[in-house]
Amino acid sequence: MDDRDLAVSRRGVLAAGAASVAVSQVPLSRAGAADSTAKPAQQAVRLSVNGKAHDLTLDTRTTLLDTLREHLQLTGTKKGCDHGQCGACTVLVNGQRINSCLSLAVMHQGDEVTTVEGLGTPDKLHPMQHAFVEHDAYQCGYCTPGQICSAVAVLDEIRKGVPSHVTSDLTGTMQPTNIEMRERMSGNICRCGAYSNIAEAMAQVAEG
């Protein structure tokens, strides 16, 4: 590296930080003391996924997302960023939605996980899946499983009276208004831009 990279400045630090995110900028001298040949730690974990129990022994670094996609071959849950920035990996854990990429599988001993495959099948769609088809609430389909899992959880959150940033009345009965749903869905990016249709699909399900 030339000395430009050694000059300490906020920008320089940012640049180095950004590079290290993509694993490309390790100094030539040994950076850490860790032995590169050490076997990765393995740990047993029992998960219930869509009602079926799985006993797995996993590299402890395995995310819940990769456990689903690579080990259980449940590829309905998508990897869009692997950083908790896009929402494509949203699943329900014990009824609550999470970004499965931000969670290690071994943290979920005994948990009940529901993925998009657990909500419905092509022959027997969940009402939310059906509403998405009816309203064309998707295009490429890659964010769709995450949108659907989030949408199901959002309506449940509203039913249970969990407040959001835009809830105006914290003590009254919470309503699934357009803005209330949109606020809560904002962690699920859809680059094809199906938002307007997703809001309509959700409204249809919310109205029953």
Place this chain on the structure above:
Amino acid sequence: MEFNGPSQDAILTDPKVIGKSTRRIDGPLKTTGTAPYAYERHDVVPNQAYGYVLGAGIAKGRITAMNLEDARKAPGVIAIVAATEHEPVGSSDFNHAPLFGGRKIAHYHQAIACVVAETFEEARAAAAMIRTSYEPEDGTYDLAKVAPSAELEKGGWGDARSDRGDFEATFGAAAEKLDQHYTTPDESHAMMEPMATIAAWDGDRLTVWTSNQMINWGKESLASILSIPEDKIRVDSPYIGGGFGGKLFVRADAVMAALAAKAAKRPVKVMLQRPLIFNNTTHRPATIQRVRIGTDKQGRIQAIAHECWSGNITGQDGENATAQTNHMYAGDDRMTASYVTQLDLPEGNAMRAPGEAPGHMGLEVAIDEMAEKLGMDPIEFRILNEPKTMPAHPDRKFSERHLVRCLREGGERFGWSKRQAKPASVSDGRWLVGMGVSAGFRGAPTTKSAARVALDGNGGAKVTTDMTDIGTGSYTIIAQTAAECLGLPLEKVSVVLGDSAFPVSSGSGGQWGAASSTAGVYAACIELHRSIAQKLGIDPQTIRFEDGRVIGAGKTVPLSDLGQLAATGEIDFGDYKKGYDIGTYAGHFCEVGVDRYTGEIRIRRMLAVCDAGRILNPLSARSQVIGAMTMAAGATLMEELAVDKRFGYFVNHDLASYEVPVHADIPHQEVVFLDTPDPYSTPLQAKGVGELGICGPTAAIANAVYNATGIRVREYPITLDKMIDQLPQV
């Protein structure tokens, strides 16, 4: 089949399936997570290993050393393909930046290694153990600084320069004049599915299960990049998690997976990690635009010029933002020019409506500014200057053009008459409210496309073509086309796409996919009609297909009696189209609220009225347009790849820092399609619509912000920091 004159097929007199709002046939798969995308194809080949790509840590220079020792010893590692141990791969007609190999670094995050291991976690950990040292070189990263030395574009998507009459003289003498600059930043496609590939070798034959918009281009490119014959390559891409131009071309995922699979002697799967995508792959280049308009006192445009400066790693072709200006407004004396300079940033290439998308952000704001100067309503100003033939080439007639209707009908629906011409004069509590309008133009290109249609012997039909569905709805419109032509209900038609083993289609790009690929399916159906007619001894001119039966010459034969008859057909478009300007048009409307204290901008309403030929499936076509309007909202209000002009890369290379619209940003969106089939376009009288939707909503939003506040921001994106010191006094 050559399409060499206006379409008159009787099929179109009373269509039963085409043109009807139709739910996607792939919808149940996509909504249940059972549609398989590239990285998910566990079933196609056993024993897949994981590849992890490493990107260069400098923007320009040379690798002096790569220490791979620790990575090679790391647990689970099967093979490492490293730039220092590999000759540079070949290039292709579709790639500019080097994809892999050798010590030379041409842009930041250029792929320099791929680590293959038994698991993803092991591959990632080992990749982090590779230590690379570089000898950086100075590079050029600042477009504004080098723009003055830019030269006319070479080999881009549109005319580098066009002239008619004497622009300078007429502009100089014009009664009213506007001369303004606008800038648009670098943008990223940011499709939700990262580029991904599974590669497997069987002897010298390579199969890639990948995510690519253009199967045949992909096959040709891989052959050229890897120096193997095309017929040894199979590309398969049935589901694609978004592309927007970013997956038109083979990228490092496919190249690295193929090389890694060879090195590992087993199939390898590679997904480009999200933080790598923004700098490793392509982007829409930034532009600097200058628009000059001269009118007479009544507002008739006499002189118009649009110039654009952009940069690219090639220094040859960039982002030609002048592309629409030759088509849009009258004016006898005119010029456009697109200048390109060399930059050492990652490769710039096509993103949804290349040229025209940012072009409208300049031109259609300039039109708004000129209308205001003249004291005219911006809709009336546009209509006054509607040309009779293509303004830059007056000998070219319009095939169908209903832009005036788009603007008029849009204005009525949107309540345009309530707009106050004086900016910053409408309030709603803390919000300053404004309306904006823009015209929209995008060309309607079509290209050669083939398909095979086969009867299954059970009363159904199957269509196969290498066409792709990138979210556009290809599966469904292709099924609709075959159902219509064969007199079948939609559910009797199955469609298989995206495999290079199938007939070569137009692919998905440039808004040509829907119109071209359905024309190809139509051509195959006409071939099948001929074979059936021959088999049954019916005159092909009188044969009819209704309710699963063939009718003619006094016979009625169920399709199920015909066995497994099949035909391949191809549509080719004749030269006659060159005499016409065939485009798609829109009136875009937007209402925004701007917080009078903070400058926060919220979109309140959006409307697009589109004139885009026969709409094959209004349900999915509407989704194309609202999706493009959403991407337009991003381009106008938030999207910007921030260039680090010292280190030469895009700083905000992930989905948290490269901001795209989310649910909270987008209200209900209205889309209206005019019923305007265009017989000059294709046998089905169809055109594309997916790019029209991003041509203009940008400027409509920008013009609405101005109408709300009286602040004109000409440097996109329009963010509150550019407005807050100019907001009207409270």
